[in-house]
Amino acid sequence: xxxxxxxxxxxxxxxxxxxxxxxxxxxxxxxxxxxxxxxxxxxxxxxxxxxxxxxxxxxxxxxxxxxxxxxxxxxxxxxxxxxxxxxxxxxxxxxxxxxxxxxxxxxxxxxxxxxxxxxxxxxxxxxxxxxxxxxxxxxxxxxxxxxxxxxxxxxxxxxxxxxxxxxxxxxxxxxxxx
Amino acid sequence: xxxxxxxxxxxxxxxxxxxxxxxxxxxxxxxxxxxxxxxxxxxxxxxxxxxxxxxxxxxxxxxxxxxxxxxxxxxxxxxxxxxxxxxxxxxxxxxxxxxxxxxxxxxxxxxxxxxxxxxxxxxxxxxxxxxxxxxxxxxxxxxxxxxxxxxxxxxxxxxxxxxxxxxxxxxxxxxxxx
DNA sequence: GCTTTCCCGACTGTTTTCGTCGAGTATAGC
DNA sequence: GCTATACTCGACGAAAACAGTCGGGAAAGC
Ligand code: FES
Ligand code: FES
Numbered sequence: 001x002x003x004x005x006x007x008x009x010x011x012x013x014x015x016x017x018x019x020x021x022x023x024x025x026x027x028x029x030x031x032x033x034x035x036x037x038x039x040x041x042x043x044x045x046x047x048x049x050x051x052x053x054x055x056x057x058x059x060x061x062x063x064x065x066x067x068x069x070x071x072x073x074x075x076x077x078x079x080x081x082x083x084x085x086x087x088x089x090x091x092x093x094x095x096x097x098x099x100x101x102x103x104x105x106x107x108x109x110x111x112x113x114x115x116x117x118x119x120x121x122x123x124x125x126x127x128x129x130x131x132x133x134x135x136x137x138x139x140x141x142x143x144x145x146x147x148x149x150x151x152x153x154x155x156x157x158x159x160x161x162x163x164x165x166x167x168x169x170x171x172x173x174x175x176x177x178x
Numbered sequence: 179x180x181x182x183x184x185x186x187x188x189x190x191x192x193x194x195x196x197x198x199x200x201x202x203x204x205x206x207x208x209x210x211x212x213x214x215x216x217x218x219x220x221x222x223x224x225x226x227x228x229x230x231x232x233x234x235x236x237x238x239x240x241x242x243x244x245x246x247x248x249x250x251x252x253x254x255x256x257x258x259x260x261x262x263x264x265x266x267x268x269x270x271x272x273x274x275x276x277x278x279x280x281x282x283x284x285x286x287x288x289x290x291x292x293x294x295x296x297x298x299x300x301x302x303x304x305x306x307x308x309x310x311x312x313x314x315x316x317x318x319x320x321x322x323x324x325x326x327x328x329x330x331x332x333x334x335x336x337x338x339x340x341x342x343x344x345x346x347x348x349x350x351x352x353x354x355x356x
Numbered sequence: 357g358c359t360t361t362c363c364c365g366a367c368t369g370t371t372t373t374c375g376t377c378g379a380g381t382a383t384a385g386c
Numbered sequence: 387g388c389t390a391t392a393c394t395c396g397a398c399g400a401a402a403a404c405a406g407t408c409g410g411g412a413a414a415g416c
Binding site for chain 3: 387388389390391392393394395396397398399400401402403404405406407408409410411412413414415416
Binding site: 004005006038040041044058059060061062063 | 403404405406407408412413414415416
């Protein structure tokens with residue numbers, strides 16, 4: 001199985017999204033700032049998530065992303081499979097053909113079994129349960145005022161696409177290098 | 179967690195070794211030929227396995243490798259950890275410090291749990307059980323004649339270190355390219 | 357028409373992985 | 387001793403995977 005930062009970031013971003021989507025669509029720029037993930041990278045990730053129908057998008061001002069279905073019906077496995085394509089631990093990729101003809105190699109069953117275990121587990125964890133965990137831990141969700149347009153006075157920091165403060169390693173706070 | 183061909187090869191090689199070690203030490207050259215794994219690569223792998231005391235080595239003619247302890251007391255997790263060092267699915271590597279100070283990130287627990295599942299499973303499979311599987315499937319172990327020295331006549335194919343027939347992808351039979 | 361926001365594909369730099377090579381050491385048998 | 391067998395070690399290099407960027411575009415709202 002493949003488990004990379006792509007999958008980790010995707011899960012983190014989805015939690016962020018699930019926590020806040022009641023106030024309407026959430027923009028990637030906002031997620032980028034909160035979670036310190038590069039905006040460009042998020043775009044890539046959410047492109048895949050959308051194609052797998054885990055999220056829905058709304059364009060234009062006030063737009064952003066929303067969950068494609070209820071958080072309780074999205075599992076971690078769904079998310080990871082969406083962004084990290086193959087979730088398979090075997091060498092042959094499930095085709096049982098490491099050897100010439102229909103003969104699986106000595107260890108095929110072992111990897112297949114491992115695979116099943118992992119998928120089963122990740123499939124047993126729903127996005128909702130992760131969200132609940134966060135709420136239980138007292139994460140504060142700024143209940144955005146839903147103001148369509150503030151009387152533009154304060155020079156709001158515009159989220160620019162280039163170079164998020166530098167997404168080194170952090171997933172939610174102070175960034176620090178490897 | 180890291181799961182690469184290194185780990186797969188190591189497990190395959192260990193099965194081969196376990197199947198045949200009753201006839202005395204097994205050479206890497208022999209394993210290399212049977213399993214189509216490059217000899218040089220096997221040397222690297224077995225170096226690590228030896229440092230982790232999973233195998234023991236005997237030098238000189240007639241030498242080779244033997245299991246370091248009973249097959250029933252070696253688990254797949256042991257093997258993989260030996261060659262693929264960190265068996266950890268979290269970003270922080272267990273130190274719980276994706277964020278600044280002692281704060282674990284939103285997903286730490288998730289990855290840690292996954293990790294535990296995987297290790298538990300791999301730890302529950304012993305080398306002995308894999309060997310039994312193979313025997314049950316009718317794998318033929320050439321019960322080598324234990325002849326110390328044949329009356330050298332037939333030009334025995336000497337296993338040379340250079341270029342195993344080309345270890346493309348196969349783990350035990352006809353090789354074929356990716 | 358202007359801004360916001362998503363959308364897409366191609367691209368590049370780094371890291372990891374896979375596998376090789378060369379030189380060396382211990383042991384056994386003659 | 388000499389030689390052949392085998393393991394031992396470290397450095398090296400090509401190739402693939404990964405992480406992240408960039409530029410241009412298209413819908414939506416005002
Ligand atoms: S891993 Fe599936 S046949 Fe070898
Ligand atoms: S993964 Fe451990 S703190 Fe983030």
